[in-house]
Amino acid sequence: MTRKPELLPGTLDMLILKTLTRAPLHGYGIALSIKRLSDEVLTVEEGSLYPALQRLLLQGWVKAEWKMTETNRRARFYTLTAAGRKQLGVEVSEFEQMIAAIGRVLAADSR
Amino acid sequence: MTRKPELLPGTLDMLILKTLTRAPLHGYGIALSIKRLSDEVLTVEEGSLYPALQRLLLQGWVKAEWKMTETNRRARFYTLTAAGRKQLGVEVSEFEQMIAAIGRVLAADSR
DNA sequence: TCTCTATCCATAGATAATCTATACGTCTGC
DNA sequence: GCAGACGTATAGATTATCTATGGATAGAGA
Numbered sequence: 301m302t303r304k305p306e307l308l309p310g311t312l313d314m315l316i317l318k319t320l321t322r323a324p325l326h327g328y329g330i331a332l333s334i335k336r337l338s339d340e341v342l343t344v345e346e347g348s349l350y351p352a353l354q355r356l357l358l359q360g361w362v363k364a365e366w367k368m369t370e371t372n373r374r375a376r377f378y379t380l381t382a383a384g385r386k387q388l389g390v391e392v393s394e395f396e397q398m399i400a401a402i403g404r405v406l407a408a409d410s411r
Numbered sequence: 412m413t414r415k416p417e418l419l420p421g422t423l424d425m426l427i428l429k430t431l432t433r434a435p436l437h438g439y440g441i442a443l444s445i446k447r448l449s450d451e452v453l454t455v456e457e458g459s460l461y462p463a464l465q466r467l468l469l470q471g472w473v474k475a476e477w478k479m480t481e482t483n484r485r486a487r488f489y490t491l492t493a494a495g496r497k498q499l500g501v502e503v504s505e506f507e508q509m510i511a512a513i514g515r516v517l518a519a520d521s522r
Numbered sequence: 523t524c525t526c527t528a529t530c531c532a533t534a535g536a537t538a539a540t541c542t543a544t545a546c547g548t549c550t551g552c
Numbered sequence: 553g554c555a556g557a558c559g560t561a562t563a564g565a566t567t568a569t570c571t572a573t574g575g576a577t578a579g580a581g582a
Contacts, residue, residue: 305421305540305541305567306540306541307509307539307540307541308419308420308421308506308509308510308513309419309420309421309538309539309540309567309568309569310416310419310420310538310539310540311513312539312540314517315513315516318516318517318519318521319516321521322519322521326558326559326560327559327560327561328558328559328560329559334516337515337516337519338512338513338515338516339512339515341508341509341511341512342509342512342513342516345540345541345542346559346560346561346562347540347541347542347543347561347562347563348539348540348541350560350561350562351539351540351561351562352539352540354561355539369558369559371548371549371550371557371558371559372548372549373547373548373549373558373559374547374548374559374560375558375559375560376559376560392517395419395513397452398418398419398452398453399419399510400452401449401450401452401453402419402422402426402449402453402506404448404449404450405426405429405430405445405448405449405453406425406429406503408429408433408448410429410432410433416538416569416570417569417570418568418569418570420538420539420540420567420568420569421567421568421569423568423569437529437530437531438530438531438532439528439529439530439531440529440530443529456569456570456571457530457531457532457533458532458533458534458569458570458571458572458573459568459569459570461531461532461533462532462533462568462569463568463569465532466568480529480530482528482529482530482578482579483577483578483579484529484530484576484577484578485530485531485576485577486529486530486531487530487531523582524581524582525580525581525582526579526580526581526582527578527579527580527581528577528578528579528580529576529577529578529579530575530576530577530578531574531575531576532573532574532575533572533573533574534571534572534573534574535570535571535572535573536569536570536571536572537568537569537570537571538567538568538569538570539566539567539568539569540565540566540567540568541564541565541566541567542563542564542565542566543562543563543564543565544561544562544563544564545560545561545562545563546559546560546561547558547559547560548557548558548559549556549557549558549559550555550556550557550558551554551555551556551557552553552554552555552556
């Protein structure tokens with residue numbers, strides 16, 4: 301049985317980076333934000349999210365610091381770096397190119 | 412270093428099924444067709460293609476038979492089954508829903 | 523005839539990205 | 553006290569790619 305992913309593989313980093321262009325956020329907030337903006341279509345599982353954030357940190361595309369949330373909890377806030385913003389641009393344009401290409405294949409008329 | 416995929420993961424089965432709606436084709440022909448229709452953006456490697464065709468056969472979404480090509484070679488031609496056609500519809504609509512959702516996230520304005 | 527290129531099939535193994543499941547801790551409201 | 557939302561994190565399984573091979577045949581051109 302083929303599993304139904306909650307996410308298109310390969311798009312998570314892009315979605316996280318995009319989310320952080322609005323404001324620094326903690327992991328939980330990033331997941332909520334993506335879910336809400338996508339009208340509940342996209343769900344980011346913790347097991348995908350935190351490894352992804354580690355990747356982004358390692359690449360230098362985000363930085364992190366511990367702070368207090370509005371609700372008075374310790375949380376790790378991630379901020380987009382300049383390199384991250386650039387990377388987002390690259391990923392978005394590659395993604396759009398892919399989507400356009402897939403669109404052309406799907407649009408080819410079949411008998 | 413993050414690898415640059417030739418394909419959006421998760422979309423290959425859909426692309427193959429779609430290609431077969433036009434006419435039965437052998438593996439090599441499927442790969443060429445996707446490449447050409449996408450204006451060389453999407454490249455299907457053999458190591459992705461043949462396992463994918465095995466998956467589709469196992470699921471009963473395509474059937475295969477050996478025939479001769481126009482160029483006088485033995486080749487395995489794959490034909491879409493009724494179940495495969497139905498599956499294609501499901502995959503396309505899920506894909507479009509995903510793309511729309513990602514679009515909403517990417518469109519959210521950032522300061 | 524020889525060699526090169528395009529056509530064709532297929533698999534093994536590595537890699538990457540996701541999901542499932544789990545564990546832990548805190549704050550607020552009831 | 554307890555439930556439910558908030559919040560971080562990792563281990564392990566799964567799946568889908570890519571890389572790298574290996575093999576075979578047809579046709580064109582030297």
